[in-house]
Amino acid sequence: MPFELERPWRLDRQVAIRPEPFGALAYHFGTRRLSFLKSRKLLDVVRALDEQPTALAACRSAGVTEQELPVYQRALETLASSGMVVEHPASSGVVTKQAAHA
Amino acid sequence: MPDAAAVPRLVDHFEAGLDAPICLTWELTYACNLACIHCLSSSGRRDPRELTTDECFGVIDELQAMKVFYVNIGGGEPTVRRDFWEILDYATAHDVGVKFSTNGSRITEQAAARVAANDYVDVQISLDGASAEVNDAIRGAGSFATAIRALERLAEAGAPSFKISVVITRENMEQLDDFEALADLFGAQLRLTRLRPAGRGADVWDRLHPTQSQQRRLYDWLLDRGDKVLTGDSFFHLAAYGQPLPGLNMCGAGRVVCLIDPVGDVYACPFAIHDAFRAGNLRSTGGFASIWRDSELFEDLRRPQTGGACASCLHFDSCRGGCMAAKFFTGLPLTGPDPECVLGNGESLLSLLHDRDVPRPAADHSRRRPVSACDESPLAGFEVIR
Numbered sequence: 498m499p500f501e502l503e504r505p506w507r508l509d510r511q512v513a514i515r516p517e518p519f520g521a522l523a524y525h526f527g528t529r530r531l532s533f534l535k536s537r538k539l540l541d542v543v544r545a546l547d548e549q550p551t552a553l554a555a556c557r558s559a560g561v562t563e564q565e566l567p568v569y570q571r572a573l574e575t576l577a578s579s580g581m582v583v584e585h586p587a588s589s590g591v592v593t594k595q596a597a598h599a
Numbered sequence: 600m601p602d603a604a605a606v607p608r609l610v611d612h613f614e615a616g617l618d619a620p621i622c623l624t625w626e627l628t629y630a631c632n633l634a635c636i637h638c639l640s641s642s643g644r645r646d647p648r649e650l651t652t653d654e655c656f657g658v659i660d661e662l663q664a665m666k667v668f669y670v671n672i673g674g675g676e677p678t679v680r681r682d683f684w685e686i687l688d689y690a691t692a693h694d695v696g697v698k699f700s701t702n703g704s705r706i707t708e709q710a711a712a713r714v715a716a717n718d719y720v721d722v723q724i725s726l727d728g729a730s731a732e733v734n735d736a737i738r739g740a741g742s743f744a745t746a747i748r749a750l751e752r753l754a755e756a757g758a759p760s761f762k763i764s765v766v767i768t769r770e771n772m773e774q775l776d777d778f779e780a781l782a783d784l785f786g787a788q789l790r791l792t793r794l795r796p797a798g799r800g801a802d803v804w805d806r807l808h809p810t811q812s813q814q815r816r817l818y819d820w821l822l823d824r825g826d827k828v829l830t831g832d833s834f835f836h837l838a839a840y841g842q843p844l845p846g847l848n849m850c851g852a853g854r855v856v857c858l859i860d861p862v863g864d865v866y867a868c869p870f871a872i873h874d875a876f877r878a879g880n881l882r883s884t885g886g887f888a889s890i891w892r893d894s895e896l897f898e899d900l901r902r903p904q905t906g907g908a909c910a911s912c913l914h915f916d917s918c919r920g921g922c923m924a925a926k927f928f929t930g931l932p933l934t935g936p937d938p939e940c941v942l943g944n945g946e947s948l949l950s951l952l953h954d955r956d957v958p959r960p961a962a963d964h965s966r967r968r969p970v971s972a973c974d975e976s977p978l979a980g981f982e983v984i985r
């Protein structure tokens with residue numbers, strides 16, 4: 498299943514990020530996995546995940562263009578498959594229900 | 600194993616150096632209760648100048664500030680330091696994960712429980728034979744039984760991940776499947792690394808390094824296992840056989856890798872304890888970060904390398920000329936082939952150079968007499984009353 502850009506995501510709490518000239522290193526203290534974010538823009542996207550309502554909004558706020566979007570979607574998919582990026586628990590099912598009531 | 604989350608060649612970035620190391624080895628002491636014949640750091644006796652507990656905490660503070668995610672602690676036998684667990688706890692409380700190597704002699708039930716309870720600690724038990732016969736010939740009498748007991752204790756304590764770490768030699772190459780079975784038995788991960796001619800390893804390298812045909816079999820075996828067996832990027836010179844093994848496949852010395860030795864000397868890599876690869880000392884330069892970022896040696900290593908005689912070889916892009924330390928300690932030029940070049944170029948060069956000027960390691964802490972308790976601690980046998 499492709500990465501769902503319209504949903505809320507965030508960096509796993511056990512992930513530490515270290516900016517580097519080429520982008521950043523991401524290390525997951527739980528799985529001991531090291532990933533390389535190969536652009537500064539991807540780093541900006543990942544950092545924006547926490548404060549943006551959806552991954553798409555995070556991409557937009559980091560300046561990802563419509564053309565670039567598929568590349569960033571794939572990058573996020575890779576990060577999600579290794580558990581670096583996770584769905585925002587507080588805002589997944591629960592928020593939808595509340596929104597339905599409102 | 601690192602994976603790539605998006606877009607161009609990372610190796611080029613890495614060869615130019617990073618803001619902080621990815622893989623930092625920190626040897627806490629030269630003291631060791633064993634005397635393995637291939638010891639990279641020629642360990643045995645404690646060095647009186649070793650970093651104090653507070654100095655070790657200072658190093659960890661710096662690593663935390665530099666966002667070094669984890670440190671590979673070794674020695675000597677790191678657990679013989681009285682403050683070993685204190686240093687380990689300090690590191691993990693400061694966002695620096697710890698992976699430590701041990702011969703297992705001090706992995707008591709209590710120690711195993713401690714490892715199991717700390718999410719940010721991994722341990723690897725060194726084992727250089729899948730049988731006592733092969734292992735003890737390298738690591739000393741009784742060391743196989745000691746390592747196995749440690750593995751049993753870690754498994755019983757429920758440690759979530761621990762490793763069996765093997766240096767591949769001509770003698771244990773025939774035991775690859777046995778090592779794998781042993782790892783499966785304990786639920787451990789298998790890690791194989793290369794025999795380097797560094798430290799006391801220089802004395803045994805000629806007779807113990809794998810033969811060409813063994814290297815080929817090792818490559819096929821590893822390729823078959825993929826990510827399942829770890830190698831610490833040890834065998835990147837074998838990439839010239841075909842496709843690369845998992846890993847960065849480059850010499851990381853001074854670029855993404857370095858070594859802090861027990862007295863605070865910083866070397867380009869754990870296999871290069873020699874003045875030629877010493878970038879500075881923590882104590883005299885005011886810390887690790889400045890050495891990593893500004894030392895002349897590391898800046899030099901981060902400049903584009905020429906490849907020398909190997910540059911015109913078809914396989915240069917795969918093997919990158921091999922391991923710098925392996926060349927250096929066998930007396931080969933750094934711009935030539937690795938002594939274990941899969942095309943045999945290193946071997947022919949070695950046979951031509953009869954009077955090679957082989958460099959000796961900078962520090963030799965080997966014991967020249969039977970083990971005394973004082974080798975491990977200056978206060979051994981004394982009870983300190985506070």
